[in-house]
Amino acid sequence: MRVLGVDPGLTRCGVGVVDGVPGRPLRMAGVGVVRTPADADIGHRLVLIERGIEAWLDEYAPQAVAVERVFSQHNVRTVMGTAQASAVAMLCASRRGLPVHLHTPSEVKAAVTGSGRADKAQVGAMVTRLLRLDAPPKPADAADALALAICHIWRGTATNRLQQAVARVRTQEPST
Amino acid sequence: MRVLGVDPGLTRCGVGVVDGVPGRPLRMAGVGVVRTPADADIGHRLVLIERGIEAWLDEYAPQAVAVERVFSQHNVRTVMGTAQASAVAMLCASRRGLPVHLHTPSEVKAAVTGSGRADKAQVGAMVTRLLRLDAPPKPADAADALALAICHIWRGTATNRLQQAVARVRTQEPST
Numbered sequence: 387m388r389v390l391g392v393d394p395g396l397t398r399c400g401v402g403v404v405d406g407v408p409g410r411p412l413r414m415a416g417v418g419v420v421r422t423p424a425d426a427d428i429g430h431r432l433v434l435i436e437r438g439i440e441a442w443l444d445e446y447a448p449q450a451v452a453v454e455r456v457f458s459q460h461n462v463r464t465v466m467g468t469a470q471a472s473a474v475a476m477l478c479a480s481r482r483g484l485p486v487h488l489h490t491p492s493e494v495k496a497a498v499t500g501s502g503r504a505d506k507a508q509v510g511a512m513v514t515r516l517l518r519l520d521a522p523p524k525p526a527d528a529a530d531a532l533a534l535a536i537c538h539i540w541r542g543t544a545t546n547r548l549q550q551a552v553a554r555v556r557t558q559e560p561s562t
Numbered sequence: 563m564r565v566l567g568v569d570p571g572l573t574r575c576g577v578g579v580v581d582g583v584p585g586r587p588l589r590m591a592g593v594g595v596v597r598t599p600a601d602a603d604i605g606h607r608l609v610l611i612e613r614g615i616e617a618w619l620d621e622y623a624p625q626a627v628a629v630e631r632v633f634s635q636h637n638v639r640t641v642m643g644t645a646q647a648s649a650v651a652m653l654c655a656s657r658r659g660l661p662v663h664l665h666t667p668s669e670v671k672a673a674v675t676g677s678g679r680a681d682k683a684q685v686g687a688m689v690t691r692l693l694r695l696d697a698p699p700k701p702a703d704a705a706d707a708l709a710l711a712i713c714h715i716w717r718g719t720a721t722n723r724l725q726q727a728v729a730r731v732r733t734q735e736p737s738t
């Protein structure tokens with residue numbers, strides 16, 4: 387399964403592509419950042435983010451897109467821009483019929499480090515280890531995007547198994 | 563000048579098109595609402611908003627788009643959806659090279675009623691009067707979209723005049 391993780395932001399949008407299934411070593415297919423100039427007007431910045439995300443979708447053809455869930459109680463000054471950048475990422479994915487999944491920062495941290503309160507350095511260290519990289523990806527937005535993709539591969543499959551189990555019980559089908 | 567006003571929202575996105583210049587009677591070219599089902603996933607809802615806004619831009623070919631500026635301190639439960647819907651509207655306009663302008667709710671209310679603290683009914687009544695309609699447009703999101711377009715026609719021109727005046731002073735060109 388190939389997943390594109392997106393850590394949304396107006397100035398820096400982290401993007402990372404991970405291939406994998408639970409229980410097997412993961413592989414990084416690509417990582418980077420979509421940047422927009424802070425002095426450009428908001429509409430133009432959103433167009434640049436759209437072009438950037440589209441280029442990543444074209445090049446890597448992921449089967450799913452994982453985007454960080456934005457909370458309004460976070461940093462109030464930047465939250466609107468984050469929400470707007472995440473909207474563009476979700477729009478690009480859904481327009482292609484790709485499933486979009488949102489994961490909270492705590493879910494992502496817990497998935498890759500075991501603790502929902504891990505700091506940036508810990509997340510970067512675990513992403514480096516799990517993907518067998520030589521050094522932590524920089525900037526942090528790029529590492530966070532990879533962490534989102536990893537979280538999705540692990541959680542998504544767990545969720546699917548749970549859904550399948552629930553469906554089995556509901557249809558009275560014997561468990562295999 | 564033809565302006566498309568957009569009152570952004572995930573469930574209801576008000577849209578209104580107004581033709582006019584300051585000092586002349588205004589004319590409503592069209593008004594409506596782009597709706598998305600509350601039970602659809604967020605990515606699909608953003609795709610539906612994109613299609614809706616694109617259809618309005620195709621049909622009415624406005625020269626500018628005015629979008630309500632979203633504040634994070636507003637209703638926290640709905641502000642993320644509003645920010646995301648506004649991002650799609652700004653993206654659609656900027657992608658076509660149309661200028662996008664943001665106006666705060668107070669600016670819009672002050673422009674059409676004279677008071678930044680006017681209520682919905684007052685805004686609806688003034689929109690009805692200014693556009694010489696038989697009844698206030700419904701729902702309120704549609705009336706708000708028209709108010710945004712009116713605000714933009716009046717404020718935008720004032721801003722342009724100010725910019726022209728500043729430019730004249732700077733270039734030492736005699737005022738006419």
